[in-house]
Amino acid sequence: MNGVLTLLRRSPRASAGVALLAALLLLALCAPLLTRYSPTSQEFGTWLKPGGAHPLGTTPLGQDIWAQLVYGARLTLLIGFTAGLAATAIATAVGLTAAYFGGKVDEALGVLLNVFLVLPGLPLLIIVSAFLRGGGVWSIILVISLTGWAWGARVLRSQALALRNRDFVHAAVVSGEGPGRVIFAEMLPNLAGLIAASFFGTALYAVLSEAGLAFLGIGDVSQVTWGTMLYWAGAKGALLQGAWWWVAAPGLCIALLGTAFALINFGIDEVINPRVVHATRATQVLRRKKTSSGPERTGPAPLLDIRHLDAGYITPNGQVRAVRDVTLSVAPGEFLGLAGESGCGKSTLAFAATRLLDAPGAVFGGEARLAGQDLLALSSEQLRRVRWKDYSLVFQASMNILNPVLKIREQVYDAMQAHGVQDRARLEARARELFALVGLREDYLGAYPHQLSGGMKQRVVIAIALALEPKLIVMDEPTTALDVVVQRQILQEVDAVRRRLGIAVVFITHDLSLLVEMSDRIAIMYAGEVVEEAPAHHLYAQPKHPYTRQLMGAFPSLDGPRERREGIPGRPPPLSQDIAYCPFFERCPSRMPGTCDVLKPAKVEVAPGQHVACFLHSPAVKEYPDAAD
Ligand SMILES: Nc1ncnc2c1ncn2[C@@H]1O[C@H](COP(=O)(O)OP(=O)(O)OP(=O)(O)O)[C@@H](O)[C@H]1O
Numbered sequence: 001m002n003g004v005l006t007l008l009r010r011s012p013r014a015s016a017g018v019a020l021l022a023a024l025l026l027l028a029l030c031a032p033l034l035t036r037y038s039p040t041s042q043e044f045g046t047w048l049k050p051g052g053a054h055p056l057g058t059t060p061l062g063q064d065i066w067a068q069l070v071y072g073a074r075l076t077l078l079i080g081f082t083a084g085l086a087a088t089a090i091a092t093a094v095g096l097t098a099a100y101f102g103g104k105v106d107e108a109l110g111v112l113l114n115v116f117l118v119l120p121g122l123p124l125l126i127i128v129s130a131f132l133r134g135g136g137v138w139s140i141i142l143v144i145s146l147t148g149w150a151w152g153a154r155v156l157r158s159q160a161l162a163l164r165n166r167d168f169v170h171a172a173v174v175s176g177e178g179p180g181r182v183i184f185a186e187m188l189p190n191l192a193g194l195i196a197a198s199f200f201g202t203a204l205y206a207v208l209s210e211a212g213l214a215f216l217g218i219g220d221v222s223q224v225t226w227g228t229m230l231y232w233a234g235a236k237g238a239l240l241q242g243a244w245w246w247v248a249a250p251g252l253c254i255a256l257l258g259t260a261f262a263l264i265n266f267g268i269d270e271v272i273n274p275r276v277v278h279a280t281r282a283t284q285v286l287r288r289k290k291t292s293s294g295p296e297r298t299g300p301a302p303l304l305d306i307r308h309l310d311a312g313y314i315t316p317n318g319q320v321r322a323v324r325d326v327t328l329s330v331a332p333g334e335f336l337g338l339a340g341e342s343g344c345g346k347s348t349l350a351f352a353a354t355r356l357l358d359a360p361g362a363v364f365g366g367e368a369r370l371a372g373q374d375l376l377a378l379s380s381e382q383l384r385r386v387r388w389k390d391y392s393l394v395f396q397a398s399m400n401i402l403n404p405v406l407k408i409r410e411q412v413y414d415a416m417q418a419h420g421v422q423d424r425a426r427l428e429a430r431a432r433e434l435f436a437l438v439g440l441r442e443d444y445l446g447a448y449p450h451q452l453s454g455g456m457k458q459r460v461v462i463a464i465a466l467a468l469e470p471k472l473i474v475m476d477e478p479t480t481a482l483d484v485v486v487q488r489q490i491l492q493e494v495d496a497v498r499r500r501l502g503i504a505v506v507f508i509t510h511d512l513s514l515l516v517e518m519s520d521r522i523a524i525m526y527a528g529e530v531v532e533e534a535p536a537h538h539l540y541a542q543p544k545h546p547y548t549r550q551l552m553g554a555f556p557s558l559d560g561p562r563e564r565r566e567g568i569p570g571r572p573p574p575l576s577q578d579i580a581y582c583p584f585f586e587r588c589p590s591r592m593p594g595t596c597d598v599l600k601p602a603k604v605e606v607a608p609g610q611h612v613a614c615f616l617h618s619p620a621v622k623e624y625p626d627a628a629d
Contacts, residue, residue, distance in 0.1 A: 014267020020260035028073035084203030086145035095156030116150035152198035171401030302329035309366035311352035337515030340525035527583035534610035
């Protein structure tokens with residue numbers, strides 16, 4: 001309803017179209033009030049001129065033309081609306097199914113679509129209606145619906161394809177919502193304007209097709225429609241007899257109806273296009289959790305256990321191995337920070353381990369276990385059940401997962417509903433509780449995403465990620481787009497919540513000083529490998545890997561005077577090549593030619609919980625203690 005009001009307010013064309021359509025609808029509905037005569041009765045004089053009891057005269061069969069016009073409006077509008085609805089329903093179903101499923105489904109539907117698009121409209125209509133002759137007005141509706149859906153389907157498919165790649169749709173998929181729910185609850189509302197425009201476009205096509213078919217004498221010409229009026233006027237030589245009004249009246253009505261549909265169609269386009277252009281947003285949520293024990297770790301059994309994970313991208317120029325033989329684990333309730341320069345593979349690691357790496361991304365080998373369950377071996381249905389409930393993920397562009405046309409409340413409900421919580425009172429209570437947890441006022445539940453600031457949307461996404469109390473949340477630079485103060489506030493709240501609920505967090509960022517403050521343990525990645533991992537305070541006080549040291553040096557210290565910081569000279573090796581030696585060799589100030597550029601250092605435990613992959617700390621170089629410290 002709000003949408004219709006907005007349309008009328010913003011578009012004078014749509015208002016004019018709606019007014020015209022309303023007038024024609026009134027004509028059809030009030031037919032018995034507008035004439036005393038039946039449209040089919042033949043009781044009057046023939047070829048009477050307009051005037052007196054017959055405002056539009058009579059036909060050569062003695063029928064009242066005005067009565068035919070007002071009653072004819074009923075069937076004409078019925079055909080327009082019903083065929084428009086049916087064709088739009090087919091177009092929407094085909095367009096969205098093709099876009100959502102993609103691949104072979106899209107190809108098959110694309111072939112069907114192209115066949116219907118290249119078949120010439122009128123001949124097709126004539127052939128199909130010849131087959132369905134005798135079915136009365138419903139066969140005409142069927143013919144028009146079957147021949148009129150393809151254009152709408154093509155437009156809807158291309159828009160739905162763009163929508164399918166939007167973050168909020170990805171987030172809905174990974175949060176466990178089934179295809180039906182994603183299509184109808186997430187994608188469809190965003191296509192409402194386009195679907196409405198498609199409906200009015202198809203209704204216009206239906207009215208014109210009916211008139212064309214009727215004029216050619218195809219279909220049931222005993223029915224009274226504006227089209228069959230034209231047919232009889234032509235067949236009886238109305239123009240030759242000088243009865244031009246018999247042709248003009250239905251012709252004008254068809255033109256007015258067509259104009260009304262076209263105006264509404266234009267109006268919708270006018271209003272929805274800018275919205276489509278401006279509708280952007282950011283935030284992604286997923287989840288994950290894991291358990292298993294790694295040989296290098298002592299203490300509690302890990303929740304997330306990544307072993308020898310190899311992942312990356314398949315490009316036309318070969319494989320990019322962005323994650324190389326990574327073994328990493330996270331204990332229940334632990335805050336693990338993952339740091340490293342841009343492009344070192346942090347996001348790829350998070351995506352690969354949580355089964356979110358889409359093509360051209362691929363996992364080449366290894367394991368990622370969550371509470372003992374091998375995530376990489378799960379079917380999509382099993383995965384759907386695990387995500388959201390057991391683990392969630394908050395991504396860099398975290399505001400994008402919020403659907404612009406749904407209220408925040410529905411989006412907070414969605415994840416819970418997808419996992420079986422249906423009771424409205426429970427949903428509402430939980431939503432309020434979550435908002436309190438992330439420091440948002442409850443009344444924002446009733447707002448739309450555009451009414452919230454970036455920081456607030458970020459909190460909403462984090463609230464959604466917490467909705468089912470997952471055991472693990474992976475956060476990939478979740479606050480990068482926000483200012484430092486908001487960033488810190490949000491992180492402090494996340495930390496407080498995870499401590500209270502015992503949730504483990506994997507936190508990815510470039511900002512090592514932030515990690516040192518927040519994390520229990522930190523893993524440093526370089527060129528796709530984890531080169532050092534250690535308890536946060538240990539890493540801060542005693543970084544062992546030359547890369548970690550340089551990375552520390554590139555950030556301001558937590559205390560002490562302000563001073564100029566230098567970046568790390570040089571660049572990491574390209575991840576498209578094999579690196580059978582220390583990947584940091586070229587940039588390392590302590591490199592040992594003949595060793596570091598020939599062999600790969602294994603990870604060794606240099607202090608409790610501190611593992612380093614560097615020959616400076618391997619037994620072979622223990623004789624160079626000075627170099628190691
Ligand atoms: N779609 C892709 N196709 C090919 N290579 C890719 C693709 N996406 C990422 N890469 C490459 O994979 C490597 C790792 O990228 P990734 O985004 O995981 O790094 P990151 O450490 O998370 O970086 P950032 O901190 O900038 O997000 C980079 O070298 C990047 O160029």
